[in-house]
Amino acid sequence: MKPFDSRQCKLLAARELSPGIFDFTVSCPELAALAAPGQFAQILVPGHTLRRPISICSIGRETLRFVFQVRGEGTEKLSRYRPGDDIDILAPLGKGFPIDPNKRTLLVGGGIGVPPLLGVAEALGGNAVAVLGFRNRDLVILEEDFKNTGAKVLIATDDGSYGHKGLVTDLATGEDFQVLMACGPGPMLRGAGALAGERGVPGYLSLEQRMACGVGACLGCAVALTDGEGREYFGHVCKDGPVFPMDRLKEV
Amino acid sequence: MEKNNKLSVNIAGVEFNNPIIAASGTFGFGREYGELYPLSELGGISCKGTTLKERPGNPPPRVTETPGGMLNAVGLQNPGVEHFINEDLPWLSKQGTRIIANIAGSTVEDYCRTAELLNGTAVDMVELNISCPNVKEGGVQFGVTAEGVEGITRAVRERCKKPLMVKLSPNVTDITEMAIAAESGGADALSLINTLTGMRIDINSRRPIIRNNTGGLSGPAVLPVAIRMVWQVCNKVKLPVVGLGGISTWQDAVEMLLAGAVAIQVGTAIFTDPYAPIKIRDGLLEFMDKKGVKSVSELTGGVRPW
Ligand SMILES: Cc1cc2nc3c(=O)[nH]c(=O)nc-3n(C[C@H](O)[C@H](O)[C@H](O)COP(=O)(O)OP(=O)(O)OC[C@H]3O[C@@H](n4cnc5c(N)ncnc54)[C@H](O)[C@@H]3O)c2cc1C
Ligand SMILES: Cc1cc2nc3c(=O)[nH]c(=O)nc-3n(C[C@H](O)[C@H](O)[C@H](O)COP(=O)(O)O)c2cc1C
Numbered sequence: 001m002k003p004f005d006s007r008q009c010k011l012l013a014a015r016e017l018s019p020g021i022f023d024f025t026v027s028c029p030e031l032a033a034l035a036a037p038g039q040f041a042q043i044l045v046p047g048h049t050l051r052r053p054i055s056i057c058s059i060g061r062e063t064l065r066f067v068f069q070v071r072g073e074g075t076e077k078l079s080r081y082r083p084g085d086d087i088d089i090l091a092p093l094g095k096g097f098p099i100d101p102n103k104r105t106l107l108v109g110g111g112i113g114v115p116p117l118l119g120v121a122e123a124l125g126g127n128a129v130a131v132l133g134f135r136n137r138d139l140v141i142l143e144e145d146f147k148n149t150g151a152k153v154l155i156a157t158d159d160g161s162y163g164h165k166g167l168v169t170d171l172a173t174g175e176d177f178q179v180l181m182a183c184g185p186g187p188m189l190r191g192a193g194a195l196a197g198e199r200g201v202p203g204y205l206s207l208e209q210r211m212a213c214g215v216g217a218c219l220g221c222a223v224a225l226t227d228g229e230g231r232e233y234f235g236h237v238c239k240d241g242p243v244f245p246m247d248r249l250k251e252v
Numbered sequence: 253m254e255k256n257n258k259l260s261v262n263i264a265g266v267e268f269n270n271p272i273i274a275a276s277g278t279f280g281f282g283r284e285y286g287e288l289y290p291l292s293e294l295g296g297i298s299c300k301g302t303t304l305k306e307r308p309g310n311p312p313p314r315v316t317e318t319p320g321g322m323l324n325a326v327g328l329q330n331p332g333v334e335h336f337i338n339e340d341l342p343w344l345s346k347q348g349t350r351i352i353a354n355i356a357g358s359t360v361e362d363y364c365r366t367a368e369l370l371n372g373t374a375v376d377m378v379e380l381n382i383s384c385p386n387v388k389e390g391g392v393q394f395g396v397t398a399e400g401v402e403g404i405t406r407a408v409r410e411r412c413k414k415p416l417m418v419k420l421s422p423n424v425t426d427i428t429e430m431a432i433a434a435e436s437g438g439a440d441a442l443s444l445i446n447t448l449t450g451m452r453i454d455i456n457s458r459r460p461i462i463r464n465n466t467g468g469l470s471g472p473a474v475l476p477v478a479i480r481m482v483w484q485v486c487n488k489v490k491l492p493v494v495g496l497g498g499i500s501t502w503q504d505a506v507e508m509l510l511a512g513a514v515a516i517q518v519g520t521a522i523f524t525d526p527y528a529p530i531k532i533r534d535g536l537l538e539f540m541d542k543k544g545v546k547s548v549s550e551l552t553g554g555v556r557p558w
């Protein structure tokens with residue numbers, strides 16, 4: 001069986017979750033059967049040479065869910081798709097989060113980095129604390145979805161318009177966890193990494209980089225890594241990641 | 253795919269099952285896309301550029317999209333030719349496709365020793381990359397003057413026992429001078445074009461998007477330049493020419509053959525559609541059948557210029 005493939009996938013449901021953030025569910029039984037939380041897809045935008053990397057948000061029996069933010073031309077065109085349209089998806093790609101439902105897991109998400117953690121919370125069957133940060137109340141997404149997984153959910157906003165005012169990592173005070181998984185902007189990832197370090201638990205961070213092939217062939221999506229012996233080299237986000245054990249990253 | 257004599261081509265004594273070859277640097281060493289289809293579906297694979305010693309490559313970002321194409325400055329990241337020979341070639345040589353080793357270096361001696369190490373191996377052909385625009389000492393200094401091209405071609409020719417294809421840079425005033433120089437230096441074939449040096453700037457941060465500042469432009473945007481250059485070169489030299497640059501459909505491939513190419517390479521189009529090389533092959537065959545063309549070589553150079 002092919003570990004990934006490109007397919008025309010029918011868009012089943014499309015919704016705008018908050019201004020500029022879209023929630024797509026596509027039908028793709030073959031790809032869904034292969035997917036794991038934290039992996040991503042390369043989505044074709046007709047007329048564009050490079051596919052857009054978008055994380056798998058949630059994995060259904062025959063569906064995949066993607067939540068993406070309009071950032072430029074490609075995501076803008078994508079946001080105009082309507083249910084019934086076909087989308088060309090190359091997936092599932094990369095290495096996802098190492099999930100162990102026996103370990104209480106802290107999920108640290110920021111902004112558009114929140115969606116990929118939903119699939120993790122689902123796979124953990126509730127044995128998770130999700131601390132999720134957003135700029136303000138209007139941008140809070142997926143709170144109910146996370147609650148439905150059985151996870152404990154704590155929200156922070158930068159301006160205090162909803163939940164805790166301040167950093168997501170503040171919310172972890174008083175929480176017990178054996179492993180940390182994070183996805184979000186650079187400063188948040190640094191904070192999450194520091195938190196895992198303080199608690200002495202393993203941390204896994206999901207990274208972004210500009211990509212061409214998405215499968216490990218072009219070496220376009222370099223990330224500076226260190227091996228066990230402290231030797232530095234360039235790995236690749238699409239194949240070695242996007243999720244990395246934080247002690248392998250040269251810098252966050 | 254079964255051998256189809258209509259599609260088979262001979263380049264410098266090497267028989268290819270079909271004229272569709274994966275372009276260097278876009279197909280790795282075949283393992284990734286080999287998960288999607290048997291590599292024997294392709295006429296050949298030009299492997300990622302390899303150098304005498306391992307190279308770390310450039311810091312990211314290394315790629316970005318451009319209208320109708322992309323820029324890259326990967327910087328020849330590769331594990332070195334010996335790793336290629338020991339780790340990749342044994343597997344690749346069992347895939348039933350032709351293997352082209354793409355070699356680069358910073359000195360003439362580097363190139364020669366890299367080529368020598370490949371002499372006793374399963375590699376079918378060596379492609380001399382003297383046109384990588386993304387590393388200071390990645391060989392492009394040899395690729396932009398006629399003396400440089402002739403000198404390095406001759407030096408490698410003396411020590412390389414495999415058919416030698418020289419890959420030309422489009423970043424020159426007159427590419428036909430480089431083609432003639434490669435022919436005089438003893439090349440068995442030419443491939444063109446490599447990428448055109450380009451640049452994009454983020455207007456908010458005022459930083460070039462590619463960390464190397466400049467990168468190589470490839471993809472559909474460069475097709476007309478590639479067609480023109482292949483046509484000019486084919487009018488000046490007798491060597492077989494493998495045409496590439498921006499080919500993404502079978503129609504593009506036919507154009508490239510008509511311009512004079514004996515075979516084509518597909519690169520960036522694979523990022524848009526991993527199955528592009530196969531669709532191009534099938535489309536080409538269908539076109540030939542429809543037009544009553546019995547062999548690809550009948551298309552080569554078939555343009556009727558005004
Ligand atoms: C592994 C991975 C997972 C991702 N998951 C999600 C997700 O779940 N939801 C979401 O909203 N976004 C996600 N992103 C970011 C998303 O890929 C970019 O926002 C998107 O590519 C922007 O495309 P554009 O055409 O709208 O923007 P433009 O700026 O017009 O794009 C120009 C080029 O730059 C690339 N590019 C621009 N920004 C980024 C970026 N941040 N990362 C990688 N490439 C970029 C584009 O792919 C394109 O090739 C992910 C990125 C990666 C690498
Ligand atoms: C990401 C990337 C990496 C490349 N690496 C190499 C390389 O190692 N050696 C080489 O000769 N050409 C390299 N090239 C150039 C291609 O082989 C080809 O000449 C060029 O991209 C034009 O063809 P295309 O438009 O079909 O991609 C690279 C191109 C890309 C996009």
Ligand code: FES
Binds near residue numbers: 213214218219237
């Ligand atoms: S995008 Fe090609 S190697 Fe990662």
